[in-house]
Amino acid sequence: MTWTRHHVLGLxxxxxxEYDTLLKTASSFREVLSSxxxxxxxxxxxxxxxxxxxPSTRTRSSFELAAKRLSADILNxxxxxxxxxxxxTILDTAKTYLAMGTNIMVIRHKQAGVPQAIAAEMxxxxxxxxxxxxxxxxxxxxxxxxxxxxxxxxxxxxxxxxIKLLKGKKIVIVGDIVHSRVARSNIWSLMAAGADVHLxxxxxxxxxxxxxxxxxSNSGQLFLDWHLKPALENADFIMTLxxxxxxxxxxxxxxLREYHQQYGITHTRLKLCNSxxxxxxxxxxxxxxxxxxxxxxxxxxSLIQQQVTSGIAVRMALLFLMxxxx
Ligand code: ASP
Numbered sequence: 001m002t003w004t005r006h007h008v009l010g011l012x013x014x015x016x017x018e019y020d021t022l023l024k025t026a027s028s029f030r031e032v033l034s035s036x037x038x039x040x041x042x043x044x045x046x047x048x049x050x051x052x053x054x055p056s057t058r059t060r061s062s063f064e065l066a067a068k069r070l071s072a073d074i075l076n077x078x079x080x081x082x083x084x085x086x087x088x089t090i091l092d093t094a095k096t097y098l099a100m101g102t103n104i105m106v107i108r109h110k111q112a113g114v115p116q117a118i119a120a121e122m123x124x125x126x127x128x129x130x131x132x133x134x135x136x137x138x139x140x141x142x143x144x145x146x147x148x149x150x151x152x153x154x155x156x157x158x159x160x161x162x163i164k165l166l167k168g169k170k171i172v173i174v175g176d177i178v179h180s181r182v183a184r185s186n187i188w189s190l191m192a193a194g195a196d197v198h199l200x201x202x203x204x205x206x207x208x209x210x211x212x213x214x215x216x217s218n219s220g221q222l223f224l225d226w227h228l229k230p231a232l233e234n235a236d237f238i239m240t241l242x243x244x245x246x247x248x249x250x251x252x253x254x255x256l257r258e259y260h261q262q263y264g265i266t267h268t269r270l271k272l273c274n275s276x277x278x279x280x281x282x283x284x285x286x287x288x289x290x291x292x293x294x295x296x297x298x299x300x301x302s303l304i305q306q307q308v309t310s311g312i313a314v315r316m317a318l319l320f321l322m323x324x325x326x
Contacts, residue, residue: 003325007119007131008318010140011188012215019149019163019192025317026150026310027161033069033313043072046323049102051077051094052134053084053109058283058308059134059143063106066315072323075102094118104130104322112137112181130322138179138247144282145185147314149193151307152237155278167194167219170274172231174200174263175241175290178207179248182282183241187213191220198223198231201263204252205243228263232272239280240265240290256289266292270301278303 001017032040048067052060060076067074075097084093094105105122107115119131135141152169153161171190177183177199190197191214199210203226211224225231232238243259253259270277279295280303287293296302 003321006322006325007115007133008142008322009116009119009131009133011142011145011185011192012140014188014192015217016163016192019146019189022146022314022317022321023150023153023161023163025321026146026313027154029069029316029320030154030310030313032316039069039071041071042320043067043070043323046070046072046104046319047075047100047102048072048104048106048319048323049075049077049097049100050134051097051105051107053079053090053107053114054135056108056134058311059108059141062308062311063132063134063143063315063319066312066319069312070316070319070323072104072319075100090114091118091121094121098122098125098127098129102129104132104319106132106134107136108134109136112139132318132322135181137181138184139181140185140188141181141282142185143311143315143318144182145189146318147307147311148182148186148239148280148282149189150314151280151303151310154310155303155306163189163193165193166190169195169236170198170234171195171237171239172198172200172235173239173241174228174231174265176205176243177201177210177241178205179244180241183239184213186239187222188215188218191218191222194219196221196223198225198235200225200228200231202226202253202259228269229272232269235273235277237278237280238265238273239282240285241282242284242286242290256286260289264288264290264292265295267295267298267301270295277301280304280307282307
């Protein structure tokens, strides 16, 4: 398949072919990363700018390393030490990086819609610059959704990761769904894969309207559960989510201790699931809140480190596909 997507702003409208192209490309970059040189000249001369207006450890570093492994030049923008603090607008900052020859901008912002607004401006000016959403507010975090998908598909067939491998799998997403852009991106990709996606959380963090997240091309089913136990029965995978305290404007939980008692994932609770169940978490983790510390560190169940490693290959694939398509 030839890649035609110029910006990657979300996963809501991705096709099966696009997912499979991404997975196949990421798989070939995983080979590169395990080779001695770990580097290819694929994006030589391409400038990638990381514009992170919100804190990040994994995503920003992962995009930086991915760009370097592709031999691109990478610029890192840090709002605290930039002209933003002197009153410059975000669009003017973006135009400054455009004038420096940026080809791909990776944008993270606490407000949903910022990457879309910059993409629209770049298109209006016919710059040819591609925008990659590095996480916008509560909207989407597509590269996280894709790296989760890659991690799961590789686990099921390491040589040939394809989206259809997840068909009929029971995948539980548990935690602070309402504030989570990771949950939203995962709902789109997992439903496109034909998985049965169960959302679980307290009513304050899982509103009914999530039921309406469905689009025509999705073959998977979406279920909502406010109790953990029934959702965990025969689960194949559990995605745990951080409580996004920075986005909570109200007191939405009685206490973290109570939350852990009702929704925390522990070894004991895994007994309800399929025997080969695996756990994911996008990080950063509140140890002992959404997942017990022991389980988080248990390599028999936890895929958290694999997620981070997969992230580099997946982000290389995204940058490569966007940087080499016309
Ligand atoms: N790192 C993820 C994000 O940026 C998840 C989180 O922050 O909890 O959305």
